Amino acid sequence: MLFLLPFKLSNGKKNQNFSVGHTFSKPFFYGKMMQKSRFKKLMKMQKKSNTNFPKNKWVQSFFSTPQIKNWDELEKWKKMSKNVLLNTPTPSVKDESWRFTPLSKLFELDFSKINSSDIPGLPNEFHIPSAPFRVVYKNGIFSEKSSGKANLPENIFVGSLRNFDQTKKDEILNLLSKGESGIDGGFFPLLNMSCLQDVVVLRIPEETVLSGSIHVVFAGCSEVEPVNFNPRLVILGGKNSNFSVIEHHISINNSKHFDNSATSILLEKNSKLDFTIVNEISQTSSHIGSIYANCKKGSVLNFKSFSFGGFLSRINLGIDMNGIGASCKVQGLAVAKETQISDFHSRISHNFPKCQSSQLQKNLVTGKAQGIFAGKIQVQHGAFETDSEQLCKTLLLSSKARVDALPILEINNENVKCTHGSTVSDLDENQLFYFQSRGIPQKKARYLLTIGFVNEMLKDLPEKLLQRFSSYINSFL
Numbered sequence: 001m002l003f004l005l006p007f008k009l010s011n012g013k014k015n016q017n018f019s020v021g022h023t024f025s026k027p028f029f030y031g032k033m034m035q036k037s038r039f040k041k042l043m044k045m046q047k048k049s050n051t052n053f054p055k056n057k058w059v060q061s062f063f064s065t066p067q068i069k070n071w072d073e074l075e076k077w078k079k080m081s082k083n084v085l086l087n088t089p090t091p092s093v094k095d096e097s098w099r100f101t102p103l104s105k106l107f108e109l110d111f112s113k114i115n116s117s118d119i120p121g122l123p124n125e126f127h128i129p130s131a132p133f134r135v136v137y138k139n140g141i142f143s144e145k146s147s148g149k150a151n152l153p154e155n156i157f158v159g160s161l162r163n164f165d166q167t168k169k170d171e172i173l174n175l176l177s178k179g180e181s182g183i184d185g186g187f188f189p190l191l192n193m194s195c196l197q198d199v200v201v202l203r204i205p206e207e208t209v210l211s212g213s214i215h216v217v218f219a220g221c222s223e224v225e226p227v228n229f230n231p232r233l234v235i236l237g238g239k240n241s242n243f244s245v246i247e248h249h250i251s252i253n254n255s256k257h258f259d260n261s262a263t264s265i266l267l268e269k270n271s272k273l274d275f276t277i278v279n280e281i282s283q284t285s286s287h288i289g290s291i292y293a294n295c296k297k298g299s300v301l302n303f304k305s306f307s308f309g310g311f312l313s314r315i316n317l318g319i320d321m322n323g324i325g326a327s328c329k330v331q332g333l334a335v336a337k338e339t340q341i342s343d344f345h346s347r348i349s350h351n352f353p354k355c356q357s358s359q360l361q362k363n364l365v366t367g368k369a370q371g372i373f374a375g376k377i378q379v380q381h382g383a384f385e386t387d388s389e390q391l392c393k394t395l396l397l398s399s400k401a402r403v404d405a406l407p408i409l410e411i412n413n414e415n416v417k418c419t420h421g422s423t424v425s426d427l428d429e430n431q432l433f434y435f436q437s438r439g440i441p442q443k444k445a446r447y448l449l450t451i452g453f454v455n456e457m458l459k460d461l462p463e464k465l466l467q468r469f470s471s472y473i474n475s476f477l
Contacts, residue, residue: 057110058107058109058110059085059090059191061109061110061111061112061228062111062191062194062195062228062230063195073169073170073173074161074173074196074199077173077176077193078193078194078195078196081183081190081193081194082194084183084190085187085190085191085194088186088187088190089187090107090187091103091186091187091188097186097345097374100343100370100372100374100404101312101314101341101343101372102341103312105286105311105312106258106286106312109226109228109258110226111225111226111227111228111258112222112224112225112226112227113227114139114140114141114222114227114229121145121146122136122138122143122146122217122219122252123252125464125468126217126219126248126250126280127464128213128215128246128248128462128464128465129462129463129464130212130213130462130463131212131213131214131215131246131462132148132151132212133148133149133151133152133158133212133213133214133215134146134147134148134149134214134215134216134217135147135149135158135159135200135214135215135216135217136217136219137198137200137216137217137218137219137229137231138219138220138221138252139219139220139221139222139227139229139257140197140198140218140229140230140231141197141198142160142198146217152214153208153210155205155208156202156203156204156205156208156210157201157202157203158200158201158202158203158214159200159201160198160199160200160201161198161199161200161201161234162198164201164203172199172201172234172236175234175264175266175294176193176199176232176234176262176264178264178292178294179264179292179293179294179318179320180290180291180292180316180317180318180347181232181262181263181264181290181291181292181318182264182292185262185290185292185316185318186316188260188288188290188316189262189290191230191260192230192232192260192261192262192290193232193262195228195230195260196230196232197229197230198231198232199232199233199234200216200231200232200233200234201234201236202214202216202233202234202235202236202245203236203238204236204237204238204241204243204271205238205241206238206239206240206241206268207238207239207240207241208238208241208242208243209241209242209243210241210242210243210244212244213244213245213246213274213276214243214244214245214246215246215248216233216245216246216247216248217248217250218231218247218248218249218250218259218261219249219250219251219252220250220251220252220255220256220257220259220281220282220285221251221252221253221255221257222255222256222257223253223254223255223256224256225256226256226257226258226284226285227256227257227258228257228258228259228260229257229258229259229260230260230261230262231259231261231262232261232262232263232264233247233261233262233263233264234263234264234265234266235263235264235265235266235273235275236266236268237265237266237267237268237271237272237273237299238268238271239268239269239270239271240269240270240271241268241271241272242271242272243272243273243274244273244274244275244276245273245274245275245276246276246277246278246462247261247263247275247276247277247278248277248278248280249261249277249278249279249280249281249287249289249309250280250281250309251280251281251282251285251309253282254282254284255281255282255284255285256282256284256285257281257285257286258285258286258287258288259281259285259286259287259288259289260287260288261287261288261289261290262289262290262291263277263289263290263291263292264291264292265291265292265293265294265301266293266294266296267293267294267295267296267299267300267301268296268299269296269297269298269299269323270297270298270299271296271299271300272299272300272301272302273299273300273301273302274302274304275301275302275303275304276303276304276305276306277289277291277303277304277305277306277315278305278306278307278465279305279306279307279308279309279310279313280308280309280465280468281309281310281313282309282310283309283310283311283338283340284311285309285310285311286310286311286312286313287309287310287312287313287314288312288313288314288315288316289314289315289316290316291315291316291317291318292317292318292319292320293317293318293319293320293328294320294322295319295320295321295322295323295326295327295328296322296323296326297323297324297325297326297352298323298324298325298326299323299326299327300326300327300328301319301327301328301329302328302329303317303319303328303329303330303331304330304331304332304457304460305317305331305332305333305334305344306332306333306457306461306465306469307332307333307334307335307342307344308334308335308336308342308469308472310340311339311340311341312340312341312343313334313340313341313342313343314341314342314343314344314345314372315332315343315344315345315346316345316346317330317344317345317346317347318346318347318349319346319347319348319349319357320349320351321348321349321350321351321352321355321357322351322352323352323355324352324353324354324355325354325355326352326355326356327355327356327357328348328356328357328358329357329358329359330346330348330357330358330359330360330361331359331360331361331457332344332359332360332361332362332457333361333362333363333364333454333457333458334361334362334363334364334371335363335364335365335454335469335472335473336363336364336365336366336367336369336370336371336401337365337366337367337369337476338367338368338369338476339367339368339369340367340369340370341369341370341372342363342365342369342370342371342372343371343372343373344361344372344373344374344375345372345373345374345375346359346374346375346376347375347376347378348375348376348377348378348388349378349380350377350378350379350380350383350386350388351380351383352382352383353382353383353384353385353386354384354385354386355383355386355387356386356387356388357377357387357388357389358388358389358390359375359377359389359390359391360390360391360392360393360457361373361375361391361392361393362392362393362394362395362453362454362457363392363393363394363395363403363405364394364395364397364450364453364454364473365394365395365396365397365398365401365402365403366396366397366398366401366476367398367400367401367476368398368400368401369401369402370401370402370403370404371394371401371402371403371404371405372403372404372405373392373394373403373404373405373406373407373422374404374405374406374408375390375392375406375407375408375420376408376410377390377408377409377410377418377420378410378412379409379410379411379412379413379416379418380412380413381412381413382413383412383413383416384413384414384415384416385415385416386413386416386417386418387416387417387418388409388416388417388418388419389418389419389420390407390409390419390420390421391407391420391421391422391423392405392407392421392422392423393422393423393453394422394423394424394425395425395426395427395450395453396424396425396426397426397427397446397450397476397477403424405422405424407420407421407422408420427446427449427450428449431445431449432445432446432449435448435449443477446477447473447474447477450473450477451470451473454473
């Protein structure tokens with residue numbers, strides 16, 4: 001059974017839901033069953049391709065960044081990715097998964113070389129006290145001075161792949177090629193793999209419980225000419241481990257950059273990960289994040305995303321529950337103002353019996369901004385006793401704000417419990433009147449109602465981030 005319920009609203013009228021039927025010409029994402037055949041096809045394509053780089057000025061500017069010489073296996077991997085990239089078309093509104101996401105402003109950027117000598121230090125405002133372990137990359141270059149790993153337990157590895165256990169590098173390279181952050185993820189993950197400067201590896205051994213979060217910061221630092229960088233993070237959770245990670249994308253001062261990140265997560269049996277990704281880049285920058293999680297038997301993934309930076313931001317999330325009893329909880333909050341575009345695409349695949357998933361996405365859109373949500377829940381053959389729920393809620397604060405919401409269920413099995421839906425509205429006039437009748441000014445009333453809409457998403461956010469987020473909302477109300 002296939003259920004498609006796209007919702008679209010662009011006029012700001014309150015409490016109206018629009019349901020528009022649509023037939024997809026091709027799937028948003030490649031499912032698990034298609035990955036092997038897709039990989040073989042791409043390998044054939046890259047064998048036929050030549051070594052000349054595409055005559056595309058925008059793509060060529062990515063390779064203006066000085067390339068660090070890596071070990072032979074990674075160099076071969078990068079070369080293969082670049083050759084596959086030759087045969088991968090640039091995304092456009094003609095592609096199903098990009099038809100709501102205009103990329104013209106991003107493609108107008110002409111990137112310059114990174115001058116590592118001009119990179120400033122990490123401002124104190126971005127330090128998170130609840131995350132005592134910090135790893136900082138500036139313009140894709142590791143900053144030992146800004147990082148802080150002194151109190152990290154010795155059995156936990158956080159650092160470059162070049163310093164990781166030699167016998168397990170092939171295993172990591174195999175993980176890097178899978179899912180939304182791998183070869184089948186499309187153009188931007190391929191671009192990431194082709195331009196790799198380094199791979200950040202975080203490995204938590206089995207039976208390890210870590211108190212305090214590991215804070216991984218990817219900072220952009222260029223105020224004159226725009227730069228690009230392609231950070232890649234690998235997270236390995238051993239059996240029965242329990243830990244939390246904050247992946248933080250920021251801009252130092254009013255930087256101009258394109259952050260094309262990719263994250264691969266592997267959770268072994270009965271492990272638990274609280275993963276938070278925060279986008280606080282400047283309004284002159286952009287971020288596209290490709291994330292893939294492989295969850296084994298009994299593992300738990302709590303995923304949270306907060307996005308309120310950049311003229312363009314997009315997250316492509318893929319989760320495969322590859323073990324009995326695996327579960328995931330996905331929560332996302334996106335705020336877009338003026339002409340910002342905030343996009344969240346996700347795929348959650350139940351591949352084994354008795355898996356659970358829940359997803360809640362909230363969008364706050366004002367000005368002429370656009371919010372996009374496309375969430376796909378897959379229940380594969382044999383995945384009986386699946387329990388899955390999905391909901392997208394959007395609050396439009398202006399008549400020119402727009403949201404495109406597409407919650408999708410794809411069920412190939414019986415004996416499952418699945419729900420999904422989408423709602424769109426603006427601030428309730430009756431509630432505003434109630435506040436004003438109690439002597440509360442209209443601006444304050446709008447702020448309270450807006451904070452009330454997003455409050456459940458913010459309860460576990462670190463205090464410094466919560467303060468900046470509240471100030472950000474107050475600035476456009």
